[in-house]
Every structure is written in structure tokens, then in C-alpha cells.
Amino acid sequence: VMAPHWVSRWPWWLFRASPGWRQTACTLRAWVEPRRWPGSFQGAGVASPLARRGCSSTSSRLPAVVLTQERCAVQRLPFSTVSEEDLAAFECIIPGRVTTDPEELEAHNVDWLRTHRGCSKVLLRPRTSQEVSHILRHCYKRNLAVNPQGGNTGMVGGSVPVFDEIILSTALMNQVVSFNSVSGILVCQAGCVLEELSRYVEEQDFIMPLDLGAKGSCHIGGNVATNAGGLRFLRYGSLHGTVLGLEVVLANGTILNCLTSLRKDNTGYDLKQLFIGSEGTLGIITAVSILCPPKPKSVNVAFLGCPGFAEVLQTFSTSKGMLGEILSAFEFMDAECMQLVGRYLHLACPVQESPFYVLIETSGSDAGHDADKLGGFLEHLLGSGLVTDGTLATDQKKIKMLWALRERITEALSLDGCVYKYDLSLPVERLYDLVTTLRAHLGPCAKHVVGYGHLGDGNLHLNVTAEAFSTSLLAALEPHVYKWTVDQQGSVSAEHGVGFKKRDVLGFSKPPEALQLMCQLKTLLDPRGILNPYKTLPSRA
Amino acid sequence: VMAPHWVSRWPWWLFRASPGWRQTACTLRAWVEPRRWPGSFQGAGVASPLARRGCSSTSSRLPAVVLTQERCAVQRLPFSTVSEEDLAAFECIIPGRVTTDPEELEAHNVDWLRTHRGCSKVLLRPRTSQEVSHILRHCYKRNLAVNPQGGNTGMVGGSVPVFDEIILSTALMNQVVSFNSVSGILVCQAGCVLEELSRYVEEQDFIMPLDLGAKGSCHIGGNVATNAGGLRFLRYGSLHGTVLGLEVVLANGTILNCLTSLRKDNTGYDLKQLFIGSEGTLGIITAVSILCPPKPKSVNVAFLGCPGFAEVLQTFSTSKGMLGEILSAFEFMDAECMQLVGRYLHLACPVQESPFYVLIETSGSDAGHDADKLGGFLEHLLGSGLVTDGTLATDQKKIKMLWALRERITEALSLDGCVYKYDLSLPVERLYDLVTTLRAHLGPCAKHVVGYGHLGDGNLHLNVTAEAFSTSLLAALEPHVYKWTVDQQGSVSAEHGVGFKKRDVLGFSKPPEALQLMCQLKTLLDPRGILNPYKTLPSRA
């Protein structure tokens, strides 16, 4: 429904004003069509859905990942170990879908960032909530620990076992249950891949309320379990608002059906909220009801170069005023990010080199009105010197190319060496100060110190790379980064969650009373602690 | 910032096409400036803030309300009764703010609908969270039951005691803590009146993400405690999404500080969610951090007459397509509502009499664009016969007048006699069928059977009035209404909550596993059950 004529509505002076402006990206050097994530990272052409979601098939070419239990000071809790009888029981519940093959398990034992490795011996792939219920009932009785796993794209080591926890994968729970094309309410199983859901609802003129770089692999259940933020958060808000219902299997196998698909339902406590962002520690999400916004009739993406971070901020506040209700994303990245994306993924910068880049997306219902608003906005930016160069994409292919620059930073970073990742909420005004300070502070100890992220939500992704892991670099980073963040009233985990990696920094963002209530909720819902142990809750509690 | 010239942008044919169209409401008969709610209902000129929030000063003129404990089969639980020592202890904590005067207590013992009456002997008005904490610590030790109370506008008898529970009012906790005029994040005490907050943030070019007919009296804490929906829900979504943080005092006096003001914070379980919609049964909300959207630069309200409900529905789906991101409210009311509003409040119908009326609001950042969209939309409606008459308001005064027609229905109904109120979520397609069926079914037993509500959210307010309370009418309504709702996969309480009135219909919308988990959460957070007893949870549990 993208009106092909509206390009001509751009004010002519926009193109005259600066020779740097280019209408679309088609004239740019060296554009490489972004390959489907994460195929390109894992090595070419692995087509099986399972391989696409894990890293098995190429792991032999990658450096081995040390077992988490060897790298970290962590004690196995007294869970049972899986016996032959257990395997037989599982085989009864989900015949043919119990895997013990070490090679197949490899992809499920190692996380996306390749920093955590478990040694699970069993992978279970149920298809229905009833099967999940039977599995958990058995595990609960037998005191067997279970690690729920979606697309295994989590960033905090929550998605893989620490020891020998049974991996319960939602990979085969990938059916759409219903879609109401009037209300836009989608009900589906937890294992549906986000990108596939996107395609599905887009065919019916809706979009998913969330989008993220991992969309080709992550599951909607994993998204809900991590309360994923992502690229559309600015416009469509949190999953706490857009998820309308959940079906969850509790630790003892009870199926909790809160799968309503109503916009409003105030019949008692909103129980589903408990599970959004609980990272598999309170229950296994088996189905999701979610509200999809109508597909915007017109989408535009502007990619702009800014001379400094002050200009990035001013561009942001100007965009809120001038683009108003059609603003759908405001992302930023620094020059270092662009260099890494260029070096490792051969994506060329579409504008003149600048210290900062911003990606602004608009989504609206009237292409002409949107072009008007965006035109006025870009004119203003250019006239006031807030941006020095820019390019604009109006068709889907070019839009995807521009988005790839931002979405694939994570991937480029992971190719640069050992990555120290921080995902912080900060007041926008101070958001980049931490990057600048750290760069000076770390000097040559770090290969790169980069900052990018969802500026519109006050969410900085701070990443530091080095040739190899070093405890001295870690000591220079932590707790400094966390302390700095807390001094700004920020959060030490904006969207990635806690998992295994951050469970001991929780105290920076949550008072003791809150940590205590978290533990009480865990005990209430999972009294034996079999669900995703060693994760999300403070280890000393 | 409303552009005064944009009126001229309306296509000329809009006015020619139908003589019924009127540009603004100024030419209409008998407009009565809406008086501040609920002053007009309670009798003229009661100016003290407390009286404004209660009904005391005129209650002598109104029929007496029977004590809930006499009207309903309910047993007092074995809480202690307030002693002289307790009063002295309270006086120590909040000197001069302990009230035992029966006349002053009257307004706090009787609910807005005048169907519930408690016999509390003590009203406490703390100013700070510390004071609330000290009060609860005392009550917890002494096993004294506490009824948290905001503006006492709740619709389900949750805001007043059933027996002699201590009333803890947030009326004096009305301070704004901070407002960030860049991010729009407001932090304030729980007792701030919604309308006052609206005024406050509007001065800084923001609006509150919620609005409701009770705004002149209800407190933000009460809104959060009931998870109020209201008139802006369609656009800005649920409080589960817009509330960023809460401070809550737990039953034992513990202050739980989750008062972050960050867009994103995934550091462990999102504890604040537990308290949103928990109606004072899990903790007392003392402060709220909430995200305010920017104030739209242009607001328009169209009030239209539709020949049938099918046309209302088609008008709705057309509005989603043609108004897209600027649609900010879609309300409907039937002819009977209009008659009641006319009869009791002397508000005249601004359009030709029709079987149905819809109120459509747009909010956008560019008055010209909005006028364009709305113009095209209205032209389409008129051309296709979906609406037969309409009026449009573009300035704030007229907008308020049109809104009053919809907002004051509750008030008009309460003047028509004894009201049986149902607040249901239903699939929009079947939303009005229940009203039609009931009207035929009840015949002359009912004075009026009316339907109105937040159509855009699938939320029907079904109201039946009668001269006096009658058990036979009640028996004709219940459980029929609930069963019908559940047959349509609806919810028996869309936004009003459960309170005292609906605790035994919860089972229609929640499975036993969910009810059990609700009870477990209650026990975890309030082991002695002192917080708002007899409310929100099923009585047989």
C-alpha cells in the first residue's frame, strides 16, 4: 500500500540544500544485501530450522566455550540426575522427541554469545501444553532441574544450562492458534519464531508490536519470558501492555490458563504479569495472546550523520515534536559501531562519516502527511546543523538495508573478539558520557569501546571488546559501570534481563525488600527450585 | 497551540452535504455548561475538598444506605476492634489527622453508587509513606483490618468498609514529587487527584495517559489500584504499560520501593505489576511513577448519530483505517442514555435523534493533517449512510461539552433509581446484542436498559435501572448476564474490578488454578488478611 508517487512530495530544496542527501540508498557503494540472521554469522547455508536456531553445525570451527561450571564459582544444587527410567518416561510422553545425542545437544548447551556452556544430557521437544505439563509433573516429582529454552538468543546466559539441567525447548510448539483480523489479536504457541509471526500477521495487514535483531531465531515465548524491548518499544510500548494473555505451565505441572484475548479484563490480579520477564524461573510459557497494531500504510527510514552527541539529543527532542505520533523508532550508533559493521559484515556506511549516526523510522496511515512531516523535520535538521548528512529510504528493500546497519551491530561485535556487554537504562542527557569516560579510562586495554542502542527509550548498549578475556579488564569495568549507572538513577539491565550473568548485580537496581519479595515469589511458584536454577535471583539469598 | 485557521481547511462540501452538520456546538439548543463532577450530583456549592470527594454534606437529603453487613450474607472476620490505645498510637503517628467524628466518617463509609455502607469508626489521613508504614505496622501487630481509600469513586464497593475496618485515606498524600519535562515522566504521591495532575502536566505540554469521568475526585493511587481503563485506553493502553514504578507499603509495614522512573528496567521480576489492579488487597500504593504522553497539538471531537449498531461497528472499523494513529477515543451510547442525560442533567442532544451516538476523538501533532484525515473520514461516513447527522468540535470548550454527554451518563443513571451495573468485555461484533436481548427479556420490570461504553476497547457498560431494588429483577439478570458474557469468551469485569460486589462472579472469568494462585499471593503478601478484607478474592476459598 506504499504510495509510489509520494516520493515526489519531498520538497525539492531538500535535495538541493546539501549534496550529501540521497533520496534512497540505491546509489550507494558496496551495499551488501543483509543475509538472514544469524546464518551469515554461523557460516553459510545451514538450512535446517534447528541449525538456524543454534550454533551446532559450525561450532567445530569456532573456539571452544569453557563450561560455565568451570569458569564460574557456582555449586550444583542437589537435584537428581536423569536416569534411564526418566528417559523412558519422557519417551512415553513425547515419543521420538527426546534427544540425548551430544552433538545435537551442543547447540543447546552453548549460548548465542558463546560465553556460557552447560552439559545437559537431554533435550526435550514437546508439541503441546499437556506434554509440557506431563514433563514438569515428572520432573517435579523426581526433583529434576529444567531449563526452558526458546530460540537461544538470550544475552545473559539464561537460556542454557549451568550444569546438567534438562533442556525443554519450545522449538516444536510453533502453531498459530488464532488471529482475529478485526481486533488484531494473535494467539499462538510459545515456540513461534518472531519473524514468522511477523510475516504471518503482515499478510493480514498487521504487525507484531515488537521487533528485534534476533527475530529470525527468537521465539515469542522467549520474548515474553525476557520481556524483550527492541526496536518498536518507543511506539508500541512494553510487553506488559501488549501481551493480553498467557498460558503457563507451573513447576508442578499445573496448567495456568490466563490466555484471554481481551483488551480489558479486571477480574482479579493480573497473574500473567508475573511471568512476563521472569526468564523461565516461575513457569514455562506455552502460549501467548498478543495485540498486534495495524500495519502502517507508509514507513520511512532516515539515516543521518550527527556531528556530536549533543546534536543527537537535539535531533531526538525535535523528532518528538515534529514527527509526533508517526515516530516509530529512534536508534543511535557511534562511529566505532559503523566501522565494525563495515569491517566484519561489509556493510558500507550510506552517509558521510560522522561521529554519530541516528536511524529514525516513521510509520503512519497517510504517506502524503508523513512525507510532509518528515520533510519539514529534515529541513529543520539540515538548516540548523544538527545533522551533516543523511539518506532516506522509502521502499522496503532500502529500509531493510538501513535497519541492518543498526540491527547487526551485535553480530559485528561478536566477531571482534571477547565482548563485555552492558545494557543500561540511563537518563538520555547522560547516556553517552559513560562511553566517553570509559574510553579514556580503559585506554589500550580495550580494543573497542562502543555505544549504541534505543536512544528513544533511554537504553544504551555499551560494549567493550578485547582480544581475549582478561580479569584485569573486567575489574576495570565492574563494578564501575554499575555504580556509575546507579549514580544516574539508571538500571543495570534495561532489556536483556538477569539470567545467570547478572544475578549478582541485581542489588545495584533493586532494594533488599524487592529482592526478598522476588525470592518469596520464586518459592511460592517453584518450591523445589527446579525451573531454571542459578538464574535471575541473587545467588546469596 | 490549536491552529485557529485550520477550521477553514474542512472541505466545503462537508457542510453542504447535509444540513444536519454543524461545525461547532455553539449554535445548539440548551447547552448546559457541565458542572464539575460530582458537585452537581451532590448538591450545589460544596466547596471543601473533602466534601467534593465524598457525599457527606448532602447525604441527609438522600435516601439512607443500608449497611452492607445487613444487606448481604457476610461474616465479620476475627479482627481486633479499635481501642483507645490504638487511637492514641495513631494520634502519635499522624497528630491531628485521626478522625472519629461519625458525621465526617459518613462520606467515607458510603460508596459513590450509594449501595455499600460500612461502619468504620476511624479515618486516618497520613501524609507520607513513613506514616503509612507506621500505621500498618501497628495494625498488623494488633490484627486490625484496614480499608485503603482514594477518591471513593469505585464502582464495586471496594473503597468502603464492609464492617468496621479502619479507613486509610490518601487524601492528604497529594504532592507531586517530580516531573521531567523532557521524558514526560511524572512521580507523585498516590493521593493526587487525577484532574489536578492533568492540569499540572498540561501546563508543561504533556497529558495524563488516562482520563475518566471521575477525574475530579479519583486519586491516581486509586486508579492504579483498580487498573482503571477509561477514555484514553484505546490510544495509550493499559496502566500495566504506562505505570513505570510504584512505592507500596505492605501489610506488615514494609516499604517496597519500586519507584523507578525508567522506560525500561528488566532487573528481575516486575513487582509493581502485582499491585496494579489489586484493589488495595496486597499493599497500599503510596507513590506512582507514570509516563505522560506529549500533549497533542490538535484535538478534534466528532459526535455522530448512527442509524443502527451495525453502522456503529462499521464506523469504528472505518475510523481505524482512515484515522489511524490520530484516533484517540471511540465511545458509543444508545438513545436511552441520551434521554437520561437530557432528563436529569439537562444536557441537550447536539445532533438529530438517532438510535446510537458515537463520540470520536482525534489527537495529533499537525492540525492540518488531522483535519484532512478527519474530513475524508466524515465525508465517507456521510456518503455511505453510516451516520445520519453529526457535529464537530475543535475548540476546548465545545470539546468538553461533547465529552460531558458521554462522561456524565453514570451520573444520570444514578439519578434514575436503583442501578444494576455491568461492566463487560465482549467481542465488538456482539457487544450490543446483550442489551437488546435483555430489554426484551426484562420487559416492564426494568425502567431502563441501556448500553454505552468504550467501544474501541470492546468494553460495554450495561446498566439496568428500576424504581427500587428487587430480588426478582436481580434474579432475572444474574447469572444470565455473566453466563452470556462467558459464552462469548468475554470478561465479567472489564475495568471496574472486583471489589466486594463481584468477588463471587470471578469464577466465570478465571479458572480454579488462577483463583488458587490469587489466594496464594494474598497469603504471601498479607498473611493476616488485614488489607481490604472481604474484597477481590472469592469468598469461598
Ligand SMILES: Cc1cc2nc3c(=O)[nH]c(=O)nc-3n(C[C@H](O)[C@H](O)[C@H](O)COP(=O)(O)OP(=O)(O)OC[C@H]3O[C@@H](n4cnc5c(N)ncnc54)[C@H](O)[C@@H]3O)c2cc1C
Ligand atoms: C542479535 C540479537 C539482537 C537482540 N536484540 C534485542 C533487543 O533489541 N531487545 C531485547 O530486549 N533483546 C534483544 N536480544 C536479546 C533477547 O533477550 C532475545 O533475543 C529474545 O527475547 C530471547 O528469545 P529466545 O526465544 O531466543 O529466548 P532464549 O534465549 O531461548 O531464552 C531467554 C530466557 O527466557 C527463558 N525462556 C525462553 N522461552 C521460554 C518459555 N517458553 N517459557 C519460559 N521461559 C522461557 C529462558 O529460560 C531464558 O532464561 C537480542 C539478541 C540477539 C542475539
Ligand SMILES: Cc1cc2nc3c(=O)[nH]c(=O)nc-3n(C[C@H](O)[C@H](O)[C@H](O)COP(=O)(O)OP(=O)(O)OC[C@H]3O[C@@H](n4cnc5c(N)ncnc54)[C@H](O)[C@@H]3O)c2cc1C
Ligand atoms: C463517574 C465515574 C466514571 C468512571 N469512569 C471509569 C472509567 O471510565 N474507567 C474505569 O476504569 N473506571 C471508571 N470509574 C471507576 C473507577 O474505578 C474509579 O473511578 C477510579 O479508578 C478509582 O479511583 P479512586 O481514587 O476513587 O479509588 P477508590 O474508589 O477510593 O478505591 C478503589 C479501590 O482501590 C483501592 N485503593 C484506593 N487507593 C488505593 C491505594 N493508594 N493503595 C491501594 N489501594 C487503593 C480501594 O481500597 C478500592 O478497593 C468511574 C467512576 C465514576 C464515579
